[in-house]
Amino acid sequence: EVHLLESGGVVVQPGETLRLSCAASGFTFDDYALHWVRQAPGKGLEWVSVTSWNGGLSYSADSVRGRFTISRDNTKNSLYLDMRSLRPEDTALYYCAKSRSDLLEGVDLDFWGQGTLVTVSS
Amino acid sequence: QSVLTQPPSVSAAPGQKVTISCSGRVSNIGNNFVCWYQQLPGAAPKLLIYDNKKRPSGIPDRFSGSKSGTSATLDISAVQPGDEADYYCATWDGSLSSGVFGGGTKLTVL
Numbered sequence: 296e297v298h299l300l301e302s303g304g305v306v307v308q309p310g311e312t313l314r315l316s317c318a319a320s321g322f323t324f325d326d327y328a329l330h331w332v333r334q335a336p337g338k339g340l341e342w343v344s345v346t347s348w349n350g351g352l353s354y355s356a357d358s359v360r361g362r363f364t365i366s367r368d369n370t371k372n373s374l375y376l377d378m379r380s381l382r383p384e385d386t387a388l389y390y391c392a393k394s395r396s397d398l399l400e401g402v403d404l405d406f407w408g409q410g411t412l413v414t415v416s417s
Numbered sequence: 418q419s420v421l422t423q424p425p426s427v428s429a430a431p432g433q434k435v436t437i438s439c440s441g442r443v444s445n446i447g448n449n450f451v452c453w454y455q456q457l458p459g460a461a462p463k464l465l466i467y468d469n470k471k472r473p474s475g476i477p478d479r480f481s482g483s484k485s486g487t488s489a490t491l492d493i494s495a496v497q498p499g500d501e502a503d504y505y506c507a508t509w510d511g512s513l514s515s516g517v518f519g520g521g522t523k524l525t526v527l
């Protein structure tokens with residue numbers, strides 16, 4: 296059974312740095328691209344970032360490009376999101392999600408975690 | 418303002434058919450596969466449709482998707498109370514080099 300478990304969400308002040316983690320199990324981790332998707336309280340889904348099967352390629356949304364970095368460790372079956380210069384508008388539930396394939400340019404995500412809440416507030 | 422445009426809400430009585438639209442551009446829907454997600458209250462999103470019209474294992478055939486040009490549609494035939502949820506379309510945008518979601522449509526079953 297596929298399982299994705301996010302962690303690392305906390306309350307931080309604007310400008311601070313945070314790392315989110317996602318522990319995966321139940322599938323061949325390095326066969327698939329992995330994504331982060333976020334959802335602000337009471338709002339819709341916003342795609343954040345994707346990394347290729349080996350971490351060699353990634354894309355990020357304009358809203359986070361240059362501040363957030365996605366990475367993965369295939370030896371630990373783990374996905375990460377390093378977030379810096381956090382802003383109040385980054386406040387959201389952050390989901391880790393598995394792609395159906397190893398293709399980067401797609402948003403067909405067949406398994407999702409339950410999310411980890413990041414709150415950016417002074 | 419979302420890149421993909423969906424109606425904010427739709428409603429239907431049990432047993433009726435519902436259609437949710439998703440409008441985009443050549444750079445996103447026009448040139449890429451569309452998928453649809455269902456998000457029940459308090460839950461993570463669930464993949465309903467991928468590659469415009471394919472259903473993952475376990476998704477009832479009451480849910481169907483289609484795409485034409487720069488628009489996509491999710492149809493739910495014979496709506497049930499348990500279908501009350503938010504529905505999102507999503508695709509890749511080649512011009513932005515990013516994934517994009519619609520703003521979401523809240524389905525109310527009357």
